Structure formats: C-alpha cells, structure tokens
Amino acid sequence: MSTIWRLAFPADAISQAAYVQAIEEEAGALTAFETVPNGPWLVEAFFDTKPDLGRLAPLIFKAAKDLGRSVPSLAVEELPERDWLAENRASFPPLEIARFYVYGSHVSRPVPAGAWPVALDASIAFGSGEHATTKGCLRAISDLAKRKKIRRVLDLGCGSGILSIGAARAWPARVLASDIDPDSANLARENVRRNGLAARIEVRASAGFAKLGRTQARYDLVLANILARPLTQLAARLAGAVAPGGTLVLSGLLAEQETWIRAVYRLHGMVFCGRIAHQGWHTLRFMKR
Numbered sequence: 137m138s139t140i141w142r143l144a145f146p147a148d149a150i151s152q153a154a155y156v157q158a159i160e161e162e163a164g165a166l167t168a169f170e171t172v173p174n175g176p177w178l179v180e181a182f183f184d185t186k187p188d189l190g191r192l193a194p195l196i197f198k199a200a201k202d203l204g205r206s207v208p209s210l211a212v213e214e215l216p217e218r219d220w221l222a223e224n225r226a227s228f229p230p231l232e233i234a235r236f237y238v239y240g241s242h243v244s245r246p247v248p249a250g251a252w253p254v255a256l257d258a259s260i261a262f263g264s265g266e267h268a269t270t271k272g273c274l275r276a277i278s279d280l281a282k283r284k285k286i287r288r289v290l291d292l293g294c295g296s297g298i299l300s301i302g303a304a305r306a307w308p309a310r311v312l313a314s315d316i317d318p319d320s321a322n323l324a325r326e327n328v329r330r331n332g333l334a335a336r337i338e339v340r341a342s343a344g345f346a347k348l349g350r351t352q353a354r355y356d357l358v359l360a361n362i363l364a365r366p367l368t369q370l371a372a373r374l375a376g377a378v379a380p381g382g383t384l385v386l387s388g389l390l391a392e393q394e395t396w397i398r399a400v401y402r403l404h405g406m407v408f409c410g411r412i413a414h415q416g417w418h419t420l421r422f423m424k425r
Contacts, residue, residue, distance in 0.1 A: 145208040153416030234278030238265035252305035256327040269387040272419030281306040293362040297324030351377040361387040375404035378424040387419040
C-alpha cells in the first residue's frame with residue numbers, strides 16, 4: 137500500500153478535456169466526471185508525491201485562459217494509505233465499446249457472445265478504455281473492420297496496448313506497437329501475453345519512430361492516440377508509414393484542434409474521411425491517396 141496525493145478542481149463539459157490534456161503528462165492518473173447529471177464537472181489528478189503547484193498551476197490556468205474560463209480553485213490533499221491499485225481495479229467495470237468488451241483481471245463474468253474481448257489492467261499506462269480518445273479509436277477500428285481487410289498495423293503511443301489488442305481482435309493482422317515510456321511498453325507486453333496475442337503483436341519502447349526501423353508505406357492501418365502537438369511533429373513519418381489506400385486514425389486532440397490537424401495532414405497526402413466526437417475530444421480518420 138502507498139500514500140497518494142490528490143489535486144482536484146472544478147470544470148465544465150468543455151474545459152475538463154482541456155485541463156486533462158494540459159496536465160496528463162504530469163499526473164500518475166487522471167479522472168474527470170460530472171458531479172451531477174448535466175451539471176459541474178470535477179477533475180482529479182493523482183500523484184505518488186506532493187504535486188508541484190508551481191509547475192501544474194500555470195498549465196491549468198493557461199488552459200482556462202485559452203477557453204475564456206475563470207481560473208479554477210485548486211485543492212491538494214494527501215489521501216490515507218490504502219491499496220489504491222486494488223480499489224481502482226475493483227471500481228473499473230467492464231466496458232462495451234462498439235464490438236469490444238474491455239475488462240480487468242477482477243472481472244469473472246463471461247464475455248458476451250459475439251464480442252471481441254480485450255483483457256487488461258491499465259495500471260501505470262494510459263488506456264483503460266474509459267477515456268474518450270480510447271473509445272473513439274476502438275469505435276474507429278470496429279467501423280473499419282466492417283469494410284476493410286487489414287494485414288499490417290502500427291500503433292504509435294500504445295500505452296496499455298488496448299488499441300493493438302483491439303486491432304488484432306478485429307483482423308488476423310500483425311501489429312507493431314510502441315510507446316515512449318519503457319514501463320508502459322512492458323505493461324503492454326504483459327497485456328498482449330494475457331490476451332494470447334504475443335505471436336502477432338510486437339511491442340517496442342521507442343521515442344517516436346527512433347527504434348521502429350523502416351516504416352515507409354508499410355502499414356494498412358496506423359493508429360496514433362497521443363496529443364495534438366506531437367501529432368503535428370510526427371505528421372510526415374505517420375503519413376509516410378501508411379500504405380497507399382491505407383487508413384490513419386489519429387486521436388488525443390480537442391475539438392478545436394481538428395482544423396489544425398486536418399490541415400497539416402492534408403499537406404502530407406492524407407484525405408480526411410470522418411470523425412468520432414466524444415466529450416470534447418475528436419478521433420479523426422484519414423485515407424492515403
């Protein structure tokens with residue numbers, strides 16, 4: 137068991153997404169939820185040491201200013217020692233997202249008939265299936281599976297491995313997954329093994345494309361659920377990795393960032409095919425000319 141620090145502050149349906157994006161790389165875990173139906177939201181960030189407000193507050197305040205919101209009041213508290221990982225798993229219910237059934241190790245009920253099972257514990261890595269961007273990507277995979285055959289997949293910024301596992305459930309494809317964080321890559325490997333997919337999913341720790349070898353025009357499907365700025369910085373490599381006629385799915389961007397991302401990827405020969413919008417976040421689908 138360990139001590140956990142909590143940072144909490146109010147938000148609304150639009151600003152909560154911006155706040156989460158602003159501090160998601162700083163926090164060990166993040167949640168955002170309505171305190172009452174159609175009412176105020178609460179953003180909670182959790183840390184294993186006392187959060188540095190001198191570093192975090194400017195990020196939150198800038199996000200508020202950019203949206204024209206009042207600066208939120210920040211509350212920090214040390215939570216009592218408890219087995220937070222066990223409690224988190226116990227409170228993580230199975231999720232049915234399109235054809236996918238995402239569930240943790242504590243769930244014993246059978247997988248629904250016809251569902252694609254994704255068994256994982258997100259733990260330290262992003263990707264439990266609860267975040268709007270993950271849901272958007274899983275829905276995009278499910279929709280794409282109805283009309284396209286995919287043989288090769290690249291999942292850049294794989295986190296827990298949820299999208300890689302989802303792609304391997306949707307098609308008999310080979311998947312290369314990578315994450316900049318070695319701990320996340322290790323966890324993704326564990327989740328891949330748990331799902332019996334180690335023969336088809338390879339996981340590497342890599343900063344961007346640094347350790348992925350030759351990727352030019354190799355993949356029928358490229359998935360990148362990261363953040364808007366790295367999506368623009370990696371645009372040439374991500375677009376270049378998509379085979380002609382292939383699909384690129386991007387997420388981790390707010391609704392107001394869509395125009396920016398679409399413009400960047402248009403310059404790299406990608407044709408916009410549609411979006412999935414959820415809770416202020418957009419998942420975009422492109423096709424390679």
